[in-house]
Amino acid sequence: VQLLESGGGVVQPGGSLRLSCTASGFMFSSYAMNWVRQTPGKGLECVSAISGSGGGPDYADSVRGRFTISRDNSKNTLYLQMNSLRADDTGVYYCVKSTRWLQFDYWGQGTLVTVPS
Amino acid sequence: DIQMTQSPSSLSASVGDRVTITCRASQSIRSYLNWYQQKPGKAPKLLISDASTLRSGVPSRFSGSGSETDFTLTISNLRPEDFATYYCQQSSTAGPFGQGTKVEIK
Numbered sequence: 001v002q003l004l005e006s007g008g009g010v011v012q013p014g015g016s017l018r019l020s021c022t023a024s025g026f027m028f029s030s031y032a033m034n035w036v037r038q039t040p041g042k043g044l045e046c047v048s049a050i051s052g053s054g055g056g057p058d059y060a061d062s063v064r065g066r067f068t069i070s071r072d073n074s075k076n077t078l079y080l081q082m083n084s085l086r087a088d089d090t091g092v093y094y095c096v097k098s099t100r101w102l103q104f105d106y107w108g109q110g111t112l113v114t115v116p117s
Numbered sequence: 118d119i120q121m122t123q124s125p126s127s128l129s130a131s132v133g134d135r136v137t138i139t140c141r142a143s144q145s146i147r148s149y150l151n152w153y154q155q156k157p158g159k160a161p162k163l164l165i166s167d168a169s170t171l172r173s174g175v176p177s178r179f180s181g182s183g184s185e186t187d188f189t190l191t192i193s194n195l196r197p198e199d200f201a202t203y204y205c206q207q208s209s210t211a212g213p214f215g216q217g218t219k220v221e222i223k
Contacts, residue, residue: 034211044161044204044214058211061118094160102208103151107160 001025001106003095008111015085015115021078021095021108029053029073032098035080036107039091047093048080049102058102063089087117119143119207123215129223136192138218140205145185149208152181152190155217156201165190166208195220 048069120143153161165181
C-alpha cells in the first residue's frame with residue numbers, strides 16, 4: 001500500500017488549497033478513505049471521511065462547510081478541497097486508508113499546510 | 118464533535134511495569150474505540166480496534182477494555198519499544214482523537 005499526498009503549501013487566511021492523494025497497492029474503490037491532520041493546537045483529528053463509492057462523506061465540526069472531500073476511483077485519487085482557510089488549519093495532512101469506517105490502517109507521509117496568522 | 122479525553126497526558130514507567138491509560142468519550146460510542154501508537158517522525162499504528170480487538174501482529178501484552186464512554190488501554194510488562202505516545206480515537210463520527218499519552222522511560 002502506498003499513499004502519496006501532494007498540494008500542501010503556504011496560503012493566506014481566507015484562501016483555498018486542494019490536496020490530492022494518489023493510492024496504489026490495493027483495490028482503491030473498495031475502501032473508505034480519510035484525511036487526518038496533526039496540528040499543534042488540536043493534535044490528531046480526522047477532518048473528513050468518504051466511502052469507497054464516494055458516498056456518506058463525514059466531516060469534523062471544525063471544517064464542515066469549508067472543506068470538501070471527493071475521490072476519483074478511475075484515477076485512484078482522493079482529494080480535499082479546503083476553502084476559507086484559517087491559521088488553526090495549519091498542520092500536516094495525512095491521506096489515510098480505512099480498514100473499516102473510521103478505522104485507520106495505512107497512512108501517507110503527510111503534506112504540510114501553513115496558514116500564517 | 119464527540120470529544121475524547123485521555124489521562125494521564127504523560128507518565129514515566131520502567132521496563133517490566135504495567136501501564137494503564139484511560140479514555141473517556143463525551144457521549145456513548147458503544148465499542149467504536151480504537152487505540153494507536155505513535156513514535157517520533159512516524160505515522161500512528163493501529164493497535165486495538167473495537168475497544169478490545171488486538172490487531173494482527175500486535176503483542177499480547179497490549180489489551181483494551183471498556184464500552185459506552187469509558188475505555189482503558191493496558192500494557193503489561195512494558196518493553197523498551199513501547200515507549201511512545203498513545204492515542205484513543207472513536208470511529209463513530211469524524212472528529213478529534215484523544216490528546217495523547219506520552220509513555221516515557223523512568
